[in-house]
Amino acid sequence: MKIRYFAWMKRTVGVPEEEVTPPADIDTVGDLIVWLRARSPGHAEALAEGAAFGAAVDQRTATFDVKLAGAREVAFFPPFTGG
């Protein structure tokens, strides 16, 4: 599965995207966040509990209880500031 990071999260993690293979018991976006935190101090900081960020599964905004269910791409990003 491809993981993508945007805005300040990309800089904190250190890469814009990465290919990962989470274990079978990683069921939801929330599970994935906890699992990703262990990859590096940058991941732990960007995806820290209480940090203001959202997620998208296959390019659709998703809450952390959404099941991954074969998702190809999961993205993490700060609140949107367009317009």
Place this chain on the structure above:
Amino acid sequence: MTVRVQETDFDIGAELAHLTDGNRRIGGLAVFVGLVREMHVREGYHRDRIDALTLEHYPGMTETALQEIETEANRRWPLEATLIVHRYGRMEPGERIVLVAVGSPHREAAFEACEFLVDWLKTKAPFWKLEDTPKGEQWVGAHEGDDAAAARWEKK
């Protein structure tokens, strides 16, 4: 219904002419143009000069999100034409960032739908602003006011 995400500037006159040409059911066209400001007021009092603004987005998801917002506007109001052009990349103060235009037989629907589109695209489309200031680069934080502006359309 048209959505475009592009790096280059747009010509407002040409865009509006193209949008309304040939459609004589349009009686009113409401337009919003967002520009890069030279100042950013933070926390109500502290001001930072802005030398440039860089807009990052999520290619693919951005277009889908804008199309969904546009579809929702067309569901809520009787519209004849809608256009959203949003730029990404580096822009300097005075440059145009976004164009939202809505054509309808009557002005009320055009004004309301235009405001709705701007409010929702600010909070539902994946764009992020990075400011280049004399003190260095700073990511723009989300504004509570923007969330409140978007939320007032949720009830309908």
